[in-house]
Amino acid sequence: QKEVEQDPGPLSVPEGAIVSLNCTYSNSAFQYFMWYRQYSRKGPELLMYTYSSGNKEDGRFTAQVDKSSKYISLFIRDSQPSDSATYLCAMSLTGNNRKLIWGLGTSLAVNP
Amino acid sequence: GAGVSQSPSNKVTEKGKDVELRCDPISGHTALYWYRQRLGQGLEFLIYFQGNSAPDKSGLPSDRFSAERTGESVSTLTIQRTQQEDSAVYLCASSLGRNPLAEQFFGPGTRLTVL
Numbered sequence: 001q002k003e004v005e006q007d008p009g010p011l012s013v014p015e016g017a018i019v020s021l022n023c024t025y026s027n028s029a030f031q032y033f034m035w036y037r038q039y040s041r042k043g044p045e046l047l048m049y050t051y052s053s054g055n056k057e058d059g060r061f062t063a064q065v066d067k068s069s070k071y072i073s074l075f076i077r078d079s080q081p082s083d084s085a086t087y088l089c090a091m092s093l094t095g096n097n098r099k100l101i102w103g104l105g106t107s108l109a110v111n112p
Numbered sequence: 113g114a115g116v117s118q119s120p121s122n123k124v125t126e127k128g129k130d131v132e133l134r135c136d137p138i139s140g141h142t143a144l145y146w147y148r149q150r151l152g153q154g155l156e157f158l159i160y161f162q163g164n165s166a167p168d169k170s171g172l173p174s175d176r177f178s179a180e181r182t183g184e185s186v187s188t189l190t191i192q193r194t195q196q197e198d199s200a201v202y203l204c205a206s207s208l209g210r211n212p213l214a215e216q217f218f219g220p221g222t223r224l225t226v227l
Contacts, residue, residue: 041220095212095213098170100155
């Protein structure tokens, strides 16, 4: 079993839909949770960062962490074609980029 | 301002050859990371440079892999005697300051194919 599991998709939704992207993990000690967006032929870019449990909102994006279920989610409201990308989750025990465990990424297509 | 740049964008080589990949970080960023992104696998940390400190090489998969950085500027990742399993996208990232969780800014990557 991988430490971080992420459904690779692809996920295809119509413009304006609410998108839910998820990762599950096995190590209950993870404390730092991140979501990155990666466009085709580009490097990942940080979207959201959450420490420990709870929700965090930034514009159309909401990140949720449920430590009891070892499950994290990224919600995108009013999805746009420009949101079409691969979304990667990453997490670690300590606050150290070098120790991040990355998911495989979920490919999202938002259709106009 | 300019982001992280990497060259070449694509590299095709034959098994057994050496390759050199280049990364130009954002000016002023003291931290520089190299990662590997293989098909069907998550990003793998390779090596980390922070200013003039000794690099963290803990992620290098074998002694065929090495990297250098001159001061706080350009870095090169060298893979000697390439193998087919080295085929991947090699990503470079830089960040500001010594915070180990500071936001990383990634380059577009070099796509390496070993035939």
